[in-house]
Amino acid sequence: MPTGDHMTPEEFREAGHAMIDWIAEYMQQVEEFPVASRVEPGEVRAMLPAHPPEQGEPWSEIAADIDRVVMPGITHWQSPNFFGYFSSNSSGPSILGDLLSTGLGVQGMLWATSPACTELETHVLDWLVDILGLPAAFASDSKGGGVIQDTASSATLAAILTARERATDWLSNAEGAKGPLVAYTSSQAHSSIEKSAMVAGIGKNNVRMIDVDSAFAMRPQALAEAITADRAAGRTPFFVCASLGTTSSHAFDPLASIAEITQREGLWLHTDAAEAGAMLACPEFRHLAEGMEAADSFCFNPHKHLLTNFDCDAYFVRDREALIRTMSVLPEYLKNEQTMAGKVIDYRDWHVPLGRRFRALKLWFVIRHYGVEGLRSYLREHVRMAQLFASWVDQDPDFEIFAPHPLTLICFRHRSDDATNRELMQRLNDSGELFLTHTVLNDQFILRMAIGGAKTTESHVQRAWEKIRAMATELST
Amino acid sequence: MPTGDHMTPEEFREAGHAMIDWIAEYMQQVEEFPVASRVEPGEVRAMLPAHPPEQGEPWSEIAADIDRVVMPGITHWQSPNFFGYFSSNSSGPSILGDLLSTGLGVQGMLWATSPACTELETHVLDWLVDILGLPAAFASDSKGGGVIQDTASSATLAAILTARERATDWLSNAEGAKGPLVAYTSSQAHSSIEKSAMVAGIGKNNVRMIDVDSAFAMRPQALAEAITADRAAGRTPFFVCASLGTTSSHAFDPLASIAEITQREGLWLHTDAAEAGAMLACPEFRHLAEGMEAADSFCFNPHKHLLTNFDCDAYFVRDREALIRTMSVLPEYLKNEQTMAGKVIDYRDWHVPLGRRFRALKLWFVIRHYGVEGLRSYLREHVRMAQLFASWVDQDPDFEIFAPHPLTLICFRHRSDDATNRELMQRLNDSGELFLTHTVLNDQFILRMAIGGAKTTESHVQRAWEKIRAMATELST
Structure with a gap:
């Protein structure tokens, strides 16, 4: 392919199949990455050339930079151990709907x-x-x-x-x-x-x-x-x-x-x-x-x-x-x-x-793929897991729940001071095994456990709770 | 796949490869569709069930509706014969960048x-x-x-x-x-x-x-x-x-x-x-x-x-x-x-x-795939084609150019009245062979020929001009 030329349909098929495979593999392996990116400010840019290329580059070189340049700088919102902010869900039918939207242009x-x-x-x-x-x-x-x-x-x-x-x-x-x-x-x-x-x-x-x-x-x-x-x-x-x-x-x-x-x-x-x-x-x-x-x-x-x-x-x-x-x-x-x-x-x-x-495509695909009953089951399972997590926190004398939790967000804290809770969150996030964010309620530093990952199961929630308890014990002793 | 379940990685691979193939085929065949959609208001909705499905549907049924429901209602912005508004470009590397953005989520x-x-x-x-x-x-x-x-x-x-x-x-x-x-x-x-x-x-x-x-x-x-x-x-x-x-x-x-x-x-x-x-x-x-x-x-x-x-x-x-x-x-x-x-x-x-x-991905892929020289050649070719079109209009005593055209938009009209020009545009668009839009300049109805399609070549511009002339002749006689 000479520089400046469009991809041929064959080249697009090959690169497209490879990208689909890459995403399928990512979906399977996402759990293995540290949830929050560990790069320092400037680290991603430092891997990039200061000036754009005058001549086009082979697709193989561009694609190789996904793993080399992009992946270290990714915070894995699709990890089942991502409990920060609110989830930003994804699913197969949705990805395909978005791809169709882009392809139709x-x-x-x-x-x-x-x-x-x-x-x-x-x-x-x-x-x-x-x-x-x-x-x-x-x-x-x-x-x-x-x-x-x-x-x-x-x-x-x-x-x-x-x-x-x-x-x-x-x-x-x-x-x-x-x-x-x-x-x-x-x-x-x-x-x-x-x-x-x-x-x-x-x-x-x-x-x-x-x-x-x-x-x-x-x-x-x-x-x-x-x-x-x-x-x-x-x-x-x-x-x-x-x-x-x-x-x-x-x-x-x-x-x-x-x-x-x-x-x-x-x-x-x-x-x-x-x-x-x-x-x-x-x-x-x-x-x-x-x-x-x-x-x-x-x-x-x-x-x-x-x-x-x-x-x-x-x-x-x-x-x-x-x-x-x-x-x-x-x-x-x-x-x-x-x-x-x-x-x-x-x-x-x-x-x-x-x-x-054409954003309606992804929503149409999702509703049809899961069906309304499927969506309801999916949502109910998140509520069930969140309530289970809340019951564990509630039963632990070292922790307290800090706000009503009718659905999937649990606000809780270790019964100590703000500094300890802040340090607890930092260490948990540094471990790469889960990712939490915080808020402040009644002037106190509060941990937020937001359950909403597409692939989050009870075992992920349970491991998160075990890690939280273990880290808190480590911090308190 | 039971209703409500996520796609497995294997199901996603299969459906994803098929979607990539569908898009590759679409890119090859886009020229064969009437450029502007021919459906009447309400026609697309009439093909859809009034209520969402309670149970999930097989992917094969969902995918089949792309051709059945969606395609008749598409105005083909990626057709090389789309000269309306301004182009909304697309390319292989860009589609892949957007797909990666969606996949990373x-x-x-x-x-x-x-x-x-x-x-x-x-x-x-x-x-x-x-x-x-x-x-x-x-x-x-x-x-x-x-x-x-x-x-x-x-x-x-x-x-x-x-x-x-x-x-x-x-x-x-x-x-x-x-x-x-x-x-x-x-x-x-x-x-x-x-x-x-x-x-x-x-x-x-x-x-x-x-x-x-x-x-x-x-x-x-x-x-x-x-x-x-x-x-x-x-x-x-x-x-x-x-x-x-x-x-x-x-x-x-x-x-x-x-x-x-x-x-x-x-x-x-x-x-x-x-x-x-x-x-x-x-x-x-x-x-x-x-x-x-x-x-x-x-x-x-x-x-x-x-x-x-x-x-x-x-x-x-x-x-x-x-x-x-x-x-x-x-x-x-x-x-x-x-x-x-x-x-x-x-x-x-x-x-x-x-x-x-993560929208930077598609831009990064495009700049690297084409290179700056490749992008410049691409842009210059559009200007060359637009100026060529302008020269044809200029040499034709039945048409006049209506505004300066330093780059890729040519504003022109048939030397007759507004009604004739409006009818000319309507018939051209109804033919499905090209798509133009209009503006009003100095209170006159003006045709806009915007050249910017990723796959538009001189032969498309030439056929468009021949069609415009032939339709104008038909209208005038």
Whole structure:
């Protein structure tokens, strides 16, 4: 192959089969790697030439650098011993769906630029309404609908923008409002809520972090009082984000009580269930989302707990016209017969980016491969393992559980000081045998055990607990 | 495989090899499909079951639906006869890079969550500074740096947000400004500029669409006058977006003259070269970007003309601290040793989403496979074909060229009325043999011939021109 030439179909087949084999092998061996990468800052770059090659290189040399350059710098999110942050699930059907999307190379900004990309997305998101038991108002045969965003950050941004526009005569700034707009979320909410408010120009000073109760859930009374105080000061409350399963401790804000307030006050209610939302597939967990009927918008990430590769956030709204009115700018070069006839969805008007990948494919493949029953079993097994882990912690006098744990995140700590717990986490992560992250609750350093790996089994959880206990004993003696 | 089970490595290998073969075959046969999909609205959804399957389905049934359900609804962006919008390039090495990213399943929000994901991105974006001859201030060893965004829309949003913060004491709203903030771009600029201003809360009424000259490029004098008028009215000019290669007609705003104004006035200068930016790899085209030394930010899309699959926008800034200060919110659960030591880049602070894919892989593979010389040859061949097409149009008394065409977009029309040109485009697209889109320039309906397909050769361009002429003759007689 002379330099600069395209791969021939034969070369692509050969390299592609080898890449598939490499991934299959990786999936089998991932457990053997230290979970967190051990490179020092700058170590990966030091292996790379300062300047790009003038002439093309043989594929064999490029592929060899995957193991030489890339792998040492990988933190193995797909390891069954990865318990940090929240999981970022993957699965065979999802990888194949993403590969098909890349291979087709379509850009689905408009219905017309690949009708299948739009229609499959609408359809699969309607399936999710069905699977999760979401309000019928979020389905496309109502006035609402769903769309795939890259992340929950972008979904929250879409929600806050639509709420801002509804509150300000659709002028795209705050001119239409009486006084500054004010947004509300709990002090435990994800950082993306504050970031979205910053992006939308609401102002850092106009985001209220509402107090939480002993379960780290928003106190509705505190929310009501804050709204009253802001109105009295001439400001305009417009947006509340309730969290279902906070990142810090999996707290569930009392949605029904919050919804009473937002309905009475005429505020937008967004529900961020980025990680825990998938669990609504199981009817026994739906009580955690009671009050959803009144939400204006809802998002969760199939890429967190639903076996669908990053990136894939499912965002649902009750009033799609409001979202479209917020996001739409229609230049001449995007006009086409179907758009102008108003007969189709153009998803470019449902988010910030214009272009979009065919992300519905991976979700479609996952739902069909596992079936709804298969997905439910998978989710229930994670909850079972997490509750088992919690029971072990609970029975150990040297440890304590620090927050309610209805699903798959266990917040716990060794009964000692912050420094010891910090050192414990560091040593566990340095061992390479598992990976945990932390949070701070009530000013104390807390370990987070997040169970959600696609290949995590009870034996992985058990070995993790044994390692945690052994390391703690080592540290205490 | 019982319902709900993961694919075994063997099942994944088999299905993966088949998917690679399917894509290889698709790449060979893509020319044989009608370029634009012929389905009617609703036709794809009508083939799908109303409810998701309770039990998992065999992979063979899922895979069979690619041809049955998906393919009729595809508009073939990878066809060598696709001349609409701007191309969305693809290539073997890029598909493999994206596949590897999906297979690794890492989430690179922080350096620590996969150091290779961050360091390879920084490195490859430094290579792009080198390849495109961009100002040294955009490289990571200066105070600037590059980051991959999904699309130019998101890059422009990052630019306008940083400019807004710089102009308003970093309060994330307009409270710090004297009077409303005002942004400027040309009347021919991409719709994403106006959309970004709307998202950032600048307000539709505070975006000035500056007049263009006969070449559809921004008139610097008109810009200067608008700024003066806004200042006189008590408003605060803060941001100018110059376009290098507009979507409508490939107009190049006079960057050097605009930069003189933004420097004098202390405004942020963003440069949107989404499609044409790749051409800066060829020194002979760099005169089109003269004045870039003074730009605060610049973006272009490797996913448009540089053989790297969507999504991949490269965004460069002169002052990375300003960008990070605009985007950063650091909750406890994201703190880690390397971040706190300030020794590393955490790209989550360089854009709106928190999570991120390992997108540098595909760009790395493309640059290494083709080599810089290979990429230059590829780009030059597209320019050569476009200029050849322009010469044919120019020599034909029935057609006229409607805008300057320094690179790969030819705006032309049949010397008749709008209705005839519209009908001409419709019939050409209905033929399935090629795909064109349109714009409006000087109130006239104009055909756009955008040359940028990875597999487009002179014979495809020639057949397109013959078809256009023949269809026009048929219409005129």
